[in-house]
Amino acid sequence: xxxxxxxxxxxxxxxxxxxxxxxxxxxxxxxxxxxxxxxxxxxxxxxxxxxxxxxxxxxxxxxxxxxxxxxxxxxxxxxxxxxxxxxxxxxxxxxxxxxxxxxxxxxxxxxxxxxxxxxxxxxxxxxxxxxxxxxxxxxxxxxxxxxxxxxxxxxxxxxxxxxxxxxxxxxxxxxxxxxxxxxxxxxxxxxxxxxxxxxxxxxxxxxxxxxxxxxxxxxxxxxxxxxxxxxxxxxxxxxxxxxxxxxxxxxxxxxxxxxxxxxxxxxxxxxxxxxxxxxxxxxxxxxxxxxxxxxxxxxxxxxxxxxxxxxxxxxxxxxxxxxxxxxxxxxxxxxxxxxxxxxxxxxxxxxxxxxxxx
Amino acid sequence: xxxxxxxxxxxxxxxxxxxxxxxxxxxxxxxxxxxxxxxxxxxxxxxxxxxxxxxxxxxxxxxxxxxxxxxxxxxxxxxxxxxxxxxxxxxxxxxxxxxxxxxxxxxxxxxxxxxxxxxxxxxxxxxxxxxxxxxxxxxxxxxxxxxxxxxxxxxxxxxxxxxxxxxxxxxxxxxxxxxxxxxxxxxxxxxxxxxxxxxxxxxxxxxxxxxxxxxxxxxxxxxxxxxxxxxxxxxxxxxxxxxxxxxxxxxxxxxxxxxxxxxxxxxxxxxxxxxxxxxxxxxxxxxxxxxxxxxxxxxxxxxxxxxxxxxxxxxxxxxxxxxxxxxxxxxx
Numbered sequence: 118x119x120x121x122x123x124x125x126x127x128x129x130x131x132x133x134x135x136x137x138x139x140x141x142x143x144x145x146x147x148x149x150x151x152x153x154x155x156x157x158x159x160x161x162x163x164x165x166x167x168x169x170x171x172x173x174x175x176x177x178x179x180x181x182x183x184x185x186x187x188x189x190x191x192x193x194x195x196x197x198x199x200x201x202x203x204x205x206x207x208x209x210x211x212x213x214x215x216x217x218x219x220x221x222x223x224x225x226x227x228x229x230x231x232x233x234x235x236x237x238x239x240x241x242x243x244x245x246x247x248x249x250x251x252x253x254x255x256x257x258x259x260x261x262x263x264x265x266x267x268x269x270x271x272x273x274x275x276x277x278x279x280x281x282x283x284x285x286x287x288x289x290x291x292x293x294x295x296x297x298x299x300x301x302x303x304x305x306x307x308x309x310x311x312x313x314x315x316x317x318x319x320x321x322x323x324x325x326x327x328x329x330x331x332x333x334x335x336x337x338x339x340x341x342x343x344x345x346x347x348x349x350x351x352x353x354x355x356x357x358x359x360x361x362x363x364x365x366x367x368x369x370x371x372x373x374x375x376x377x378x379x380x381x382x383x384x385x386x387x388x389x390x391x392x393x394x395x396x397x398x399x400x401x402x403x404x405x406x407x408x409x410x411x412x413x414x415x416x417x418x419x420x421x422x423x424x425x426x427x428x429x430x431x432x433x434x435x436x437x438x439x440x441x442x443x444x445x446x447x448x449x450x451x452x453x454x455x456x457x458x459x460x461x462x463x464x465x466x467x468x469x470x471x472x473x474x475x
Numbered sequence: 476x477x478x479x480x481x482x483x484x485x486x487x488x489x490x491x492x493x494x495x496x497x498x499x500x501x502x503x504x505x506x507x508x509x510x511x512x513x514x515x516x517x518x519x520x521x522x523x524x525x526x527x528x529x530x531x532x533x534x535x536x537x538x539x540x541x542x543x544x545x546x547x548x549x550x551x552x553x554x555x556x557x558x559x560x561x562x563x564x565x566x567x568x569x570x571x572x573x574x575x576x577x578x579x580x581x582x583x584x585x586x587x588x589x590x591x592x593x594x595x596x597x598x599x600x601x602x603x604x605x606x607x608x609x610x611x612x613x614x615x616x617x618x619x620x621x622x623x624x625x626x627x628x629x630x631x632x633x634x635x636x637x638x639x640x641x642x643x644x645x646x647x648x649x650x651x652x653x654x655x656x657x658x659x660x661x662x663x664x665x666x667x668x669x670x671x672x673x674x675x676x677x678x679x680x681x682x683x684x685x686x687x688x689x690x691x692x693x694x695x696x697x698x699x700x701x702x703x704x705x706x707x708x709x710x711x712x713x714x715x716x717x718x719x720x721x722x723x724x725x726x727x728x729x730x731x732x733x734x735x736x737x738x739x740x741x742x743x744x745x746x747x748x749x750x751x752x753x754x755x756x757x758x759x760x761x762x763x764x765x766x767x768x769x770x771x772x773x774x775x776x777x778x779x780x781x782x783x784x785x786x787x788x789x790x791x792x793x794x795x796x797x798x799x800x801x802x803x804x805x806x807x
Contacts, residue, residue, distance in 0.1 A: 245791050245795055248592060252787070253791060263777065384735070429546045440612065444601070447583055447605065450594055451587060
């Protein structure tokens with residue numbers, strides 16, 4: 118009734134090429150942005166920021182990054198944790214080396230450094246395919262974590278081996294360090310998420326995204342129709358690692374504040390982000406958000422129900438969480454391999470015909 | 476007389492070979508499933524952990540899910556109060572693994588037939604999480620010691636026999652008895668599996684399925700049965716690996732991480748080759764010990780964490796199908 122193209126006349130090429138062709142989607146997009154920027158910052162408190170919103174936003178960036186590589190370009194990577202660590206340590210070194218430069222620039226630069234590292238580890242993807250490559254990216258994961266653990270220069274020779282985020286401000290509001298307020302934490306992450314999502318969305322529907330998808334669907338065929346596999350794969354690795362690096366930098370500087378590399382960026386993190394994009398939907402920006410929201414909310418929900426309502430021991434709920442996550446992964450792969458994003462697409466199709474489905 | 480340094484180098488190689496045997500054992504479980512069904516089973520390591528946990532639980536007469544039962548019903552159960560002899564417990568655990576194989580086939584992979592390999596791989600990651608959680612809920616997550624009567628400690632005999640090889644500052648090779656037992660068991664298991672695959676009826680059917688699903692189906696081989704069989708065999712291999720590693724360093728979560736170590740072994744050896752798994756395991760085992768012994772110290776140690784992966788990565792760039800893998804032919 119309200120969700121359809123009919124009556125929405127597009128009179129210019131610009132209109133015709135816009136991201137959301139249906140008027141309702143555009144309104145929804147602006148409403149979501151307005152709520153996120155203008156309402157939530159005034160309501161948010163420490164618990165909501167730390168337990169749900171900030172991790173959700175940061176994982177959403179990481180999931181967008183991995184989705185570009187795995188969902189759009191078809192190269193499975195298990196090195197996400199390692200690349201997030203590169204972002205975090207690059208950000209830390211930049212923050213401590215150039216204290217006067219804005220943290221925003223540092224986070225972006227950290228993304229750039231991660232992009233370079235990602236492209237270097239992406240080089241073997243030209244020879245190695247499928248899950249041989251997935252295993253090869255484990256080399257990146259373990260090597261990088263080991264490197265940040267062993268080479269003291271990366272953590273400025275601190276005795277604990279940890280890195281700690283010093284206080285940095287944006288418009289003289291602290292966004293890192295212990296004096297950060299919940300709303301500032303939330304807003305800086307939100308800005309990065311919004312920009313990342315817009316960039317990713319437009320990259321994936323342009324030439325670059327088409328090339329990635331051609332490589333994903335069949336790389337030899339793509340090569341024959343004129344896609345350069347070297348450039349397509351390496352650009353996917355670089356762009357993906359850029360977002361993952363930004364996520365790692367924010368995860369360290371804004372969310373955790375202090376990081377021990379094996380604990381924060383271990384192999385578990387790689388799997389977590391991979392699960393997000395499987396559950397959310399491979400090859401969909403919305404899916405990255407849905408998957409991140411789902412896997413951030415699930416432990417919180419399980420904890421509220423199990424520990425607070427039923428009074429079960431915490432470790433049992435933690436184990437139960439493994440069971441539930443594992444079962445959900447298998448369930449989604451069997452029933453809905455395209456994830457939550459596909460459910461959303463189906464819902465939209467239905468909505469288009471509603472209330473007269475014939 | 477050889478110099479002590481050289482002899483210690485040999486000792487490192489010997490210990491590497493023993494570690495490599497255990498890697499090969501886990502890798503073997505991967506190869507079995509991969510050949511027959513094209514599933515790359517990431518859960519193999521967790522299966523080893525689960526098998527070891529179940530074995531300890533049965534031997535000590537633990538009540539399964541005691542933790543959960545207590546939390547939900549407010550009871551205080553934990554042990555049945557009996558002890559099961561090791562051999563009986565091993566047979567019962569094997570039964571559990573066969574049931575597990577059947578359930579995995581019926582509820583998961585039957586519905587995923589014909590999917591892309593990468594989807595199957597991700598499903599096994601989900602399975603690994605699920606099984607890890609179930610194992611912890613069922614038997615508790617504390618570190619357990621596994622004692623099925625295997626000899627422990629260094630072998631005095633080998634030490635005394637070899638002490639004369641070097642000079643005064645060489646005291647003979649230190650080799651763990653458990654590692655020697657593991658090597659023998661692994662060798663028997665491998666020979667047994669090869670004999671099974673070559674000469675038994677089911678083994679032939681298994682190889683037929685590995686060759687071509689459709690053709691195997693058309694001559695009357697039940698794919699379902701073969702897949703359950705293969706998963707059961709992988710369960711057996713997981714149990715043996717679980718016993719060896721569990722006896723060596725206790726039954727705990729880190730046991731499941733040996734699966735990650737088996738991956739580079741497979742990449743070196745090729746996913747489809749049983750000899751490849753063994754040779755790959757030995758190369759990785761010796762390689763990482765030697766690297767740590769010679770260069771690792773200069774780089775800050777603990778290079779064993781990543782050496783295997785980087786070696787496999789470099790190797791694959793030059794030979795993408797591994798040492799013994801079938802040549803990859805791509806068509807549009």
